[in-house]
Amino acid sequence: MNKKIPASPPAARAPFPFSAIVGQDEMKLALLAACVDATIGGVLIIGDRGTGKSTGVRALAALLPGVEVVDSCPYRCAPERRAGLCPSCVAPAAKGAAAQARTRLAPVEVVDLPLGATEDRVAGALDLQRALSEGVKAFEPGLLARANRGFLYIDEVNLLEDHLVDLLLDVAATGENIVEREGISVRHPARFVLVGSGNPEEGELRPQLLDRFGLAVEVRTPTDLEERVEVVRRRDDYDRDPASFAAKWERADAALRRKIQAGRKRLAQGMPVADAVLRQAAALCMKLGTDGLRGELTLLRAARAVACLEGAREVGPAQLQRVARIALGHRLRKDPLDETASSFRVDRAVAETFAS
Numbered sequence: 001m002n003k004k005i006p007a008s009p010p011a012a013r014a015p016f017p018f019s020a021i022v023g024q025d026e027m028k029l030a031l032l033a034a035c036v037d038a039t040i041g042g043v044l045i046i047g048d049r050g051t052g053k054s055t056g057v058r059a060l061a062a063l064l065p066g067v068e069v070v071d072s073c074p075y076r077c078a079p080e081r082r083a084g085l086c087p088s089c090v091a092p093a094a095k096g097a098a099a100q101a102r103t104r105l106a107p108v109e110v111v112d113l114p115l116g117a118t119e120d121r122v123a124g125a126l127d128l129q130r131a132l133s134e135g136v137k138a139f140e141p142g143l144l145a146r147a148n149r150g151f152l153y154i155d156e157v158n159l160l161e162d163h164l165v166d167l168l169l170d171v172a173a174t175g176e177n178i179v180e181r182e183g184i185s186v187r188h189p190a191r192f193v194l195v196g197s198g199n200p201e202e203g204e205l206r207p208q209l210l211d212r213f214g215l216a217v218e219v220r221t222p223t224d225l226e227e228r229v230e231v232v233r234r235r236d237d238y239d240r241d242p243a244s245f246a247a248k249w250e251r252a253d254a255a256l257r258r259k260i261q262a263g264r265k266r267l268a269q270g271m272p273v274a275d276a277v278l279r280q281a282a283a284l285c286m287k288l289g290t291d292g293l294r295g296e297l298t299l300l301r302a303a304r305a306v307a308c309l310e311g312a313r314e315v316g317p318a319q320l321q322r323v324a325r326i327a328l329g330h331r332l333r334k335d336p337l338d339e340t341a342s343s344f345r346v347d348r349a350v351a352e353t354f355a356s
Helices: 025-036 053-063 087-094 120-121 126-133 142-149 160-176 207-212 225-240 242-248 250-269 275-288 292-311 317-331 342-355
Strands: 043-047 065-070 103-105 110-112 124-126 139-141 151-155 178-183 182-190 193-198 215-218
Touching: 025 043, 025 193, 025 215, 025 292, 025 317, 043 053, 053 110, 053 151, 053 193, 053 242, 053 292, 087 182, 110 142, 120 124, 120 142, 120 160, 120 275, 124 178, 139 142, 142 151, 151 242, 160 207, 215 317, 225 242, 225 317, 242 250, 250 292, 275 292, 275 317, 275 342, 292 317, 317 342
Parallel strands: 043 193, 043 215, 110 151, 151 193
Antiparallel strands: 065 103, 124 139, 178 182
């Protein structure tokens, strides 16, 4: 009797190349800026269905350079860090042994958070299998652990349940995930870039969650005929032969990956910002009437990330103007007497601020 050979699993489909995305320049700029500087605070992409929101986010996974992680760590801790480590890495780091730990180069995770996910799946919970078979209270990491030092993506983020929104707000504020239930107490790092997408027709975000997104982009269906034709042509080519299409754009994606790496190095070395530029950023936020100082900080960080990405010597007015709409548009107070779209209000304030 012949032994049946199990069929090999199908090869993973090559993701749509980031460089092949037509148009949507603000979305791509926001995502690339967040890749250079994770402290910007994440990206919210709101717009019509079928405008490339999910495609752009998923293309990041293949685009981003890998990160060095401790090989045995379930939370992807960085071997060079001395603070913000998980419990298993804290003791070796205190003894100076973290740098000698076995490491590996891991791909940057882009973790999907499904709308119907339970809190246990997101935050982690008791490992029931080990508890029943071995009688051991062990922690089973959740999606937040996988997303550490990566991206957490929520499609239809405006439909996310309130208890998960509260959890994400706590983690985003502290950079740690704390689980204390079922007889376990675990604290582990959970620093990630939060990326959300959604359709405004399906509801608005809670103000607290909206405020946590550093950048917000509004994407629209292309109105230019040639651009629409090119979008359809590239998508059709990709659907017919994903591997061949991805290979065609591999060089462009590799160049963009090197650009991100160079931008991160410039950011680490320090990108100077003149006092005059800081004054312009503050003046712009004052003119728009944004609450608090988070607007100025996000505007500055985004402008600095773009300057690093472009290889500029310092942050200038040009970078502030490029990121003003995506950094400040979602922070404007709603004026019932002014029905002007937020993007036009920002553009008008930019023109007035930088004309003087």
